[in-house]
Amino acid sequence: MTAAKTRFPAPAIDSLPDDIRTRILAVQEKSGFVPNVFLSLASRPDEFRAFFAYHDALMEKDSGLTKVEREMIVVATSAANQCHYCVIAHGAILRIRAKDPTIADQIAVNYRKADITPRQRAMLDFAMKVSRSAETVSEADFAEVASHGFTDDDIWDITAVSAFFALSNRMANVTSMKPNDEFYMMGRLPK
């Protein structure tokens, strides 16, 4: 019902460069559908490639943070930025990775009240400060998060995930990127 949805139309898959079409078809093969972020960004192949290279470097590689922790950061900061696509899609991924049907909604609504460990809470406090007022991050913030066992490398990761989704949330909000309907139910029922 809002006109914004067609302002930045997704290109036809057939029209895409080979590497991008291949990646999209691989995702479709694996997930059973094409998450809209792949289509929305495909109109700009160079940006698409950089975006997913960055995403994969942060979200898929080995890290001192678990994949569950990284998805928690995405959900918490994307909720603060009121990003439909990222909260719904990464909420689904978080439920699946954490094997917990309620954790994503809890973190999205108010991470301070979520059933998480003190270590996770400290991680999200730091991530939220990066996301919302990075200019005020201070030695006291580093000391607090480090006191929960996070190394400098881990703190870089918390920062980089928060920063990357600061980018992602803005692209999704301005382009009115819609989450696929499939995401809403993923991870809510026991397998």
Added chain:
Amino acid sequence: MTAAKTRFPAPAIDSLPDDIRTRILAVQEKSGFVPNVFLSLASRPDEFRAFFAYHDALMEKDSGLTKVEREMIVVATSAANQCHYCVIAHGAILRIRAKDPTIADQIAVNYRKADITPRQRAMLDFAMKVSRSAETVSEADFAEVASHGFTDDDIWDITAVSAFFALSNRMANVTSMKPNDEFYMMGRLPK
């Protein structure tokens, strides 16, 4: 894992005044479980009675607003106030009443991007202003919402629902009221 959860323990149902125990058992009969808001507030019988009398006057009676519209207001304003209980529980009610498995999550994350009508958008814009900065509500705001067909009586209802959940959100946040697990899945699957 957070100590706050036991600061304001719910009383035993058997210890409650008859009218309150009766109401709680009736809800349990109908819903199959006792929503935690009934238990959390039961430690203060007079406040319990006033709270639910107010709630029912606004949410259950006939009104120029549909029940779906009223639940939309609850979800949008409670999300802005980051209230676990109200977003999760009323999100469930909204899904059921709207027969729409995604509308509640959409409104909770960013009502401006939700698949709603221009009339609903105008209603939520007004409700959000009441919820977040009622001191600035102006004639221009009244004119805008009225231009979508809302009468003065309807505007009172939008205001009263927003105001009542301003109260409710604050009680739930400070008492760390938890939504029952049942709410998370309600209304997500076709009947």
Added chain:
Amino acid sequence: MTAAKTRFPAPAIDSLPDDIRTRILAVQEKSGFVPNVFLSLASRPDEFRAFFAYHDALMEKDSGLTKVEREMIVVATSAANQCHYCVIAHGAILRIRAKDPTIADQIAVNYRKADITPRQRAMLDFAMKVSRSAETVSEADFAEVASHGFTDDDIWDITAVSAFFALSNRMANVTSMKPNDEFYMMGRLPK
């Protein structure tokens, strides 16, 4: 001079349900005038009954908080919410109950600079956080207010009064509820 004042006209007293008319006449008998909040809300009898039942449960019953302390909370939070009716009317009540002609104005302008005790200051700090950002109330806030001798029951009361006037301030602001002229002078001169 502002049109808002007649958008939600008060009903004629004669047209009201018996219980409401009786309550209003009793207040008039006691106070010498009818505070406008009674007239403004009377157009909705069920809401009127719930509102005053809630109000009386919080403001009139026995509590670990004195009536002066409860009125301080009302004045401080209503000033933050810029509510004409509540600041002026409850400022009058606070002056009378505290037998202090300047305390209400001091708290309304900046409670941090008011001539109050450290215990009252801690109470108002907690109340203001409930009123303005309840989603961030933390264990540290509970510990701070508890260190001044407030029990969990008292903290509930601080919260509930702040929350109730979050509702009340929003209704009064949107309906442009005017304080009666009588309130401005009450409690300013020695009896």
Added chain:
Amino acid sequence: MTAAKTRFPAPAIDSLPDDIRTRILAVQEKSGFVPNVFLSLASRPDEFRAFFAYHDALMEKDSGLTKVEREMIVVATSAANQCHYCVIAHGAILRIRAKDPTIADQIAVNYRKADITPRQRAMLDFAMKVSRSAETVSEADFAEVASHGFTDDDIWDITAVSAFFALSNRMANVTSMKPNDEFYMMGRLPK
């Protein structure tokens, strides 16, 4: 009860430079008491002289703004800055000059709801923007206030009064300047 009150003690009147002592005694003669702002600032004679020279240039000279209008600006902006001394003292002056016992409290609590003319409302909207976010004042703001008959010279005056009290409010807040008790009642009773 708060230690801040003695951090910046007022000097003894006898110890002051002649011109300052003379001015203070003249005010005392006229008003019956010495407003605390004169004592608080007297510890810095050069700042005292500049402060009152500036004040008098803006508040006492002829202007396209009436003295009532200028005091309205002081009360509205000082309330937004939560300045005890300025709201209470200039509230008294406004009541006296406007011959209106309720206007100052109305403007202090929420100028948008005060019984003022559309012209006064436009003036206060502009003044509040100067006071709170001068960096965003735009051609649209100038056009709006000019549409109510304010000349460029008047707009300078609105700006200068708002700006001067931005200074004054900060000095009074940090030095915990207390309004004299006399101000609270001034202008509330008919002469």
Added chain:
Amino acid sequence: MTAAKTRFPAPAIDSLPDDIRTRILAVQEKSGFVPNVFLSLASRPDEFRAFFAYHDALMEKDSGLTKVEREMIVVATSAANQCHYCVIAHGAILRIRAKDPTIADQIAVNYRKADITPRQRAMLDFAMKVSRSAETVSEADFAEVASHGFTDDDIWDITAVSAFFALSNRMANVTSMKPNDEFYMMGRLPK
């Protein structure tokens, strides 16, 4: 003097993967020094590659926006995010590209007061909304920027540059990335 500066030390250039070392040496060859952003990010080769691929796609390729316009967006949004590295380094680039020694400082301090065209002002208004509150970007914002001749493709570019520097500003602020001394003077003197 602040410990943060050594928390994330730059790796030795010799230790870097070939492609990264080559790129850094090429920049050094061209600029006469290695901008610190290259060293700061080099400790994470995959992130380095994605970051600069993204940067180049947005800032170096052909676009409906001139390079001057794109640098204006970087300076304005990075100033709002209080990012040392980005304001100083891209301020230098903006001065050089615009052949204007004062434009960068003007935009950094308050772009609303800078000597820019109405079209540039509209572009920066949109960019700032993306940077600071993308969740509220509306059809009215699209219409306003489009009325200055920006196409949908241009609006994507404004958005993407703002979004990319939302990421960049956060990384630079948390890692306390310092601008090289060379940047401060670049473009200030006629060639």
Added chain:
Amino acid sequence: MTAAKTRFPAPAIDSLPDDIRTRILAVQEKSGFVPNVFLSLASRPDEFRAFFAYHDALMEKDSGLTKVEREMIVVATSAANQCHYCVIAHGAILRIRAKDPTIADQIAVNYRKADITPRQRAMLDFAMKVSRSAETVSEADFAEVASHGFTDDDIWDITAVSAFFALSNRMANVTSMKPNDEFYMMGRLPK
């Protein structure tokens, strides 16, 4: 290009009262140009005299704060208030007085990341609180700044400089006061 620049035209120097013309010519003699603040304010002789008397009392006299420290306060708070004239002109003065070509830009962009001493950082933290939320300055703030060796007299000076430029920033922003081109380069090159 913005019409605001001619709304408040500077008067002709020849038309000014003797004392003001004399002061302006003396500044021109010393600096080689007339800083625009002198011309902008000269249309109001009484305000001009008070403004510069206040300025000189705070910025030129002996004080527990060095002139470098005072200029740091001006630059930091004026940057927060987004004031073109004050950031550019006082940035120049700070560079000259500190004999440091980068310190002003560092403080203007983000004083928390500038190469300053812990004592200077504490001074700026206090100054920024005065500038942005003086109503919340507390005993804890006084204790923190005092712990760095600042006396009560020094704290008055920090406060007064911050407060004076709260005034100055608002006048400059609303009148669109432009910094002279000369300021941009002053103090950037070794003498």
